[in-house]
Amino acid sequence: MAAEPAVIDVRHLVKTYRMGEVEVRALNGVSLTIAAGDYVAVMGSSGSGKTTLMNILGLLDVPTQGSYLLDGLEVARLAPRELAELRNRKIGFVFQNFNLLPRTTALENVELPLLYRSISSRARHQRARDALARVGLADRHRHRPNQLSGGQQQRVAIARALVNEPRVILADEPTGNLDSVTGEEMMQVLTTLNERDGILIMLVTHEQDIARHARRRVHVRDGCIIADELLDGASPASLAAGAAQQEQRAGEGRAGGEGAPQGAGVVSPEPVPAERQAAAPPATPPAEAASSPSMPEMGT
Amino acid sequence: MNVWIALRVALRSLSKNTLRTALTALGVIIGVGAVIAMVSIGEGAKVSVQASIDRLGTNVIMAFAGSTMRGGAHGGVGSTSTLTDEDAAAIARECPAVQYVSPGVRRPAQVVYGNRNWSTNVNGNGHAYQYIRDWPMARGSFYTQRHEATAAKVAVVGATVVKNLFPDVDPVGVTLRISNIPFRVIGVLSEKGSNAFGQDQDDVVMIPYTTAQKRLMGITNISAILVSAKSSGQVQEAVRQITSVLRRRHRLQPGAPNDFFVRTQLEFSETASESNRIMTLLLGSIAAISLLVGGIGIMNIMLVSVTERTREIGIRMAVGAKRGDILLQFLIEAVVLSLLGGIIGVATGIATAKVITWLAGWPTLVGVQAILLAFGFAVLIGLFFGYYPARAASALNPIDALRYE
Incomplete structure (x- = not known):
């Protein structure tokens, strides 16, 4: 576990869509690396590419170019059925x-x-x-969505996301349909999952208030990462890890930003795998250790 | 996802829209029900025809007077009067495979009793007729060899004649008139129903054939000889013996055609079952068309359902459903629909057959084969018409499906 690579490690991702005659990039x-147990907010205006990024990271979509290592496994070119299996187990x-x-x-x-x-009924x-209990809905088993409030529905959704003990929870505007008080509660639930169970949480939002809960913010514009910043309030351990990664990522981010106008396949200045791996370990131990008892099956 | 879970998911989603499920299944119910009801009518007819043919006796052989050939024109069966009661006697005497022989003549006639009258068949038969046809008496007795020898004016009446001529009198012992000749009724035949060709066999007055020849018709020939072989295994042997006796007696040269026909029960039943098979096939294929229409109904609803549940498909894919899982789910849903329709359809078909028997009096027979066939066909239709929509569902792109409004 000490030498575990980053959970999410994407390099030079390019995704193009064809809309009639026009090719949209x-x-x-x-390029982005996220260690286990990290808490990342992806921010950007609509059309910035953040949703496309989330879809690819969530294995709902495949990149046109580039590589994506999920838990050390190259998934960018997997077949739909293998992607489905990974979505089921890890995300x-x-x-x-x-x-x-x-x-x-x-x-x-x-x-x-x-x-x-395959699992017994x-x-x-x-x-x-158990999953429902973890989101505080132990007494709502029999309720249907239309009998639940928006906040309760989102809790059910979170319970569904974590029932398979995933490595990663991807939350796409999780508070977008909730009032601010309920939204805040929801962020508490996610934060608890991150801090107590060490699940990597990546959320897409455009609200500063929501992004504030994350330890790291990634800003996306025009299909490129333009900023990757570490926030205050992170726990010391993750802070240290985050800082180590941050150092490295800042270079990549700049490179990506500068390279973007020149087109696809822009390479960041010589990534150093050894250094990357050395940076990753501090992020995992505390969070992982705390979460292990509640994760009987890691889905591997 | 294993099949049991897929089945549960399918049942749950079907139960969420009961009216639609019921209406979709209705198409299959009607189709399967129609196939079973129609085939059961055909089978029922076949069996009852077969039974009435068998009721004639499986070892029964008939010899008819043959056709004549005058100036190159064939006359019909019985257009000659080549058969005589001596022929019948010779068959009885010389054919070891033959058990009973009954010479026969027949003519329609008006029968009168009191102020009632009834037009019926007057059959002159030998006294052995009752044994050949295995036709028991309801009351009284059949005429005997003595009646036959003396050309006695005695008659035995069938149930239909009793109903029309003697609605409130016991016919045994009374006198009725056939062509103004008085006959004493000595017995009533038990009810036999229609024969293979739909004729009412109970609409008959039987008299000794000698009486019919001498007192009623003034003829000496006979039109047919009814023969029973000693056993059903000896039928072919008996046919050969009868043919050779008749050819010799009629002095036919070798190579000359027979001036008579010999027919066995088997040939009648073969003809009858062939025509019944065609009828069953016809009825069944018309019903199968309605089953096909039911299948198209399933496909239609499944296509609507896939469109309607695009979001659901997207959610399932996002949480890890493979294309195969989605395909299986929708396919099973279609098959469950058609199975449901099949089960209720079988019940409906059986009930319909019973109602038809009860209302129209047609015999019906619900065969296991027909049930299995209709049922299997229904499932196949579910698979066939469910595949395309299920395929369409599984081919959805998860992102598009999730965003579908």
Whole structure:
């Protein structure tokens, strides 16, 4: 575990869409490394490419060019069925509009990811109940989405995201459909998951108030990362880790920013893998150690 | 995702829209029900025809007077009067494979009793007729060899004649008139129903064939000889013996065509079952078309359902459903729909068959084969018409599906 590489490690990601005659470049050489247990907010205006980045990181989409190591495994060119398997095991999604199945109970919604792996129905129920308890909805199993408040629905969605004990939770504007008080509660839930269970959380938002909860902010514009900053309030351990990574990333970010206008495949000045790996370890131990008991299956 | 879970998911999503599920299944219900009901009518007809043919006796052989050839024109069966009661007697005497022989003549006639009258078939048969046809008496007795020898004016009546001529009298012992000749009724035949060709076999008055020849018709020939072989295994042997006796008696040269026909029960039943098979096939294929329409209904609803549930598909894909899982889910949903329709359809079909028997009096027979066929066909239709929508669902791009409004 000491030599574990970063959970998310993307290099020179390029994603182009063809809209009729015009080729749109949604991502233009994005490189980013995120260590286990990190808490990252991706910020940017609409059309900046942040959603495309999230989709690729969430394995819902594949990049046109570039590499993506998820937990050390190259996933940029995997087949749809392998991507589905990885989504199931390693990634949890939280959406702006909750995306719960209507007319389906909270428990069944949380069980959904478990349906796609072989697991006994007893264990499935138990894990779904545990997940609901972790988000404070132990008494709402039988409720359907239309019987729950917006905040409760998003909690169900978070429970669904973490029921498979993922490495990463990707939250796309998780508070966008909630009032500020409920949104704040939701951020508390996510923060607790990050701090107590060490789950890597990456959220997309354009609200400063929401981004404030993260330890790291990545700003995206025109398909490039234009800034990658570390925030105050991070725990000392992650701060140290973050700082170590930050140093390195700042260079990459600048390189990407400068290189962007020249087109795709812009290479950051000679990435140094050895240094990268050396930087990663401090990030993991405290968070991982704390979370291990509650993670009987890491999905590996 | 294993099939059981897919099945549960399918059942749950079907139960969320019960009216739609019911209406979709209705197409299959009607299709399967129609196939089973129609085939059961055809099978019922076949079996009842077969039974009535068998009721004639499996070892029954009939010899008819043959056609004549005058100036190159064939006459119909019975257009000659080549068969005589001596032929019948010779068959009885000389054919070891033959058990009973009954010479026969027939003619329609008006039968009168009191102020009632009834037009019916007057059949002159030998006294052995009752054994050949295995036709028991309801009351009284059949005429005997003595009646036959003396050309006695005695008659045995069928159930239909009793109903029309003697609605409130016991016919045994009364006198009725056939062509103004008085006949004493000595027995009533038990009810036999229609024969293979739909004729009412109970609409008959039987008299000794000698009486019919001498007193009613004034002829000496007979139109047919009804024969029973000693066993059903000896039928072919009996046919050969009868043919050779008749050819010799009619002095036919070798190579000359027969001036008579010999038919066995088997040939009748083969013809009858062939025409019934065609009818069953026709009815079944018309019903199968409605099953096909039911299948198209399933496809239609599944396509709508896939569009409607695009978001759901996106969510499932995001949390790890593979394309195969989505395909399986929708395919199973379609198959469950058609299975549901199939099960209710089988019940409906059986019920319809019973109602048809009850209302129209047609015999119906619900065969296991027909049920399995209709059921299997329904499932196949679910698979066939469910595949395209399921395929469309599984081919969705997860991002587009998630954003679908």
